[in-house]
Amino acid sequence: MTASTPNSSSPRSSDGVISPVRIVVDAMGGDHGPSITLPAAKAFLAKHADAEVVLVGLAEAIEPARNWPRTTLVPCTEVVTMEDPVEIALRRKKDSSMRVAISQLKATADKPANAHACVSAGNTGALMGLARYLLKTVDGIDRPALATVMPNQKDGFTTVLDLGANVDCTAEHLLQFAVMGSALVSAVDGKDSPSVGLLNIGEEMIKGSEVIKKAGDLLRTANDRGLLNFYGNVEGNDIFKGTSDIVVCDGFVGNVALKTAEGLAGMFASFIKQEFTRNIVTKMVALVAMPVLNRFKMRVDHRRYSGAALLGLRGLVFKSHGSSDALAFEVAMNRAYDAARHKLLDRVHDQIAATLVSLPTSADTSGSADVGQAA
């Protein structure tokens, strides 16, 4: 019924959940390393009785977790810094916590994988590079994608991908993102047929580039064949309206949208703070308004939507923000846990396979201009 031994490379047909779920943590990753990853792992374990944790880090750093229940320590000797280029992470630091952690997801012919999912707050470029190198992509996926969630006005989350892993995408890549995003949302959020929006620009403008137009055609066809639930074109503001469950776009556009939103949120926070601390009167007003302001703050707290998923790999890797605190890292661990428990890998595998059978379009377009431009 349920596979308790993680083996992420072989598809499973069971409908049950995976239990226990084993999560491997890159304990050294992020701006704060073990000072946040260890408390996060401890809190996570306390809340999930069927979870196990593998902590990878420098021996002395992970030592405090020596006697934790359901915890395995895997010491290593190196750390990928937030500034290390991908090449250093790939070629030099072969015993880094990030690399060893990702390796735990690898199954071989003789040996199943050691863990179901990996969480790291480390350097995104290095994490993506190592994960891609060590795990390889799922059949039918050209490039992995980075998917994150943003809050929306429906008090839910909108999943947006790609967030920066791929800067020049073809229409087929955008279709793959849609399929992977659908699998993610159905696994993690439990939505049966999540809707997919294609990020485009306004009706009144010249509507999208050739790549976007072709992606729209592919998505409509996939929708008509019951492969996914395509909502249609959406615009930047629809991310926060919650118009569709998933928004797909190329990594350049997705990264700009995410960073723009972060920048605006930062400016708003700074302006609100300035106005409430302007003088003694406004400070007294702030005291009175504090409970209301805190409720507002909680609703837009970015830690609540921590945990970007690297999709399309033969292993589940989740990225927590580099500046994550323990709460944000725990949220990322929860997402990894939900994804592993509900067999995200199998879902991606199955949905991609079904799409490839139904829409064998990649070969038709591989000679086109946009593919030629892809880096």
Added chain:
Amino acid sequence: MTASTPNSSSPRSSDGVISPVRIVVDAMGGDHGPSITLPAAKAFLAKHADAEVVLVGLAEAIEPARNWPRTTLVPCTEVVTMEDPVEIALRRKKDSSMRVAISQLKATADKPANAHACVSAGNTGALMGLARYLLKTVDGIDRPALATVMPNQKDGFTTVLDLGANVDCTAEHLLQFAVMGSALVSAVDGKDSPSVGLLNIGEEMIKGSEVIKKAGDLLRTANDRGLLNFYGNVEGNDIFKGTSDIVVCDGFVGNVALKTAEGLAGMFASFIKQEFTRNIVTKMVALVAMPVLNRFKMRVDHRRYSGAALLGLRGLVFKSHGSSDALAFEVAMNRAYDAARHKLLDRVHDQIAATLVSLPTSADTSGSADVGQAA
């Protein structure tokens, strides 16, 4: 010294300002038409003693302005609606207020132009299409661009272009945007050597596409030759930090960034409202906090940064948001006035000419993949 007769197609060498400045208003444009354009024009005239206004609209709609000082009425018989496709605006409605208004900027061999700048809150696609058809682009500019301002944490404005007129841009287009944006900011905001940032994605990611890399090279060269002040790469959050005075990007990315920011601002406003109206207690808190909240609201009021400029045309056209109220439309008129008064057209012309002499790169790259992909 100063040219009081607008003649936007001939370069002027005078350093003085243009006075009087004549602004033509598409009185019918936008969601609210004359009910906001007429009060805006009246308020604008009251504040600028050297300004003249040309109101173009249906005869009965502009009739209330019959006896206004420094005002000329130009009746027309048609209106471009917010839903009209560009083709209708271009081919059918030849006596529309939008078309007649833009035509006032056209100079011929026999006759100077009737106005220095045009302001419309109408349909962006139609406005761009008509302006491009009627006015043509400046020598050295392949495509006009749409530039808007966004507020930043330095309590200033960041000018962002392109905002949706061009979806597939080459590196040369981005260089042209940088030159035009610099001319705009120096004319309207009076900054001598405004800095230009190239919108890119994070250091940790694969840094930008081939087009962006090449644009960076062109901008660095232009900077080294004293043609503009290139800051370097910026990210989405830098728009609101005010890292550079100008941010250049292709129209697709710019449109997504703008709409994403609008969407997030809308969500924040809605959440704040919900929290302060949750119950009788929070409503009383809202009363106490009102003056502070209003100051905050004023700082982020989008009406304060109304008025997107269509740059690169042989005439100054400004676009106010379709949903503009009288204040927002007046702000757009102010921007048009400042641009005309400080000879934005001549600045763009001169800077583009200097750039073309110094960086004759367009021919070198016209066979490259990205140009081939341009729509």
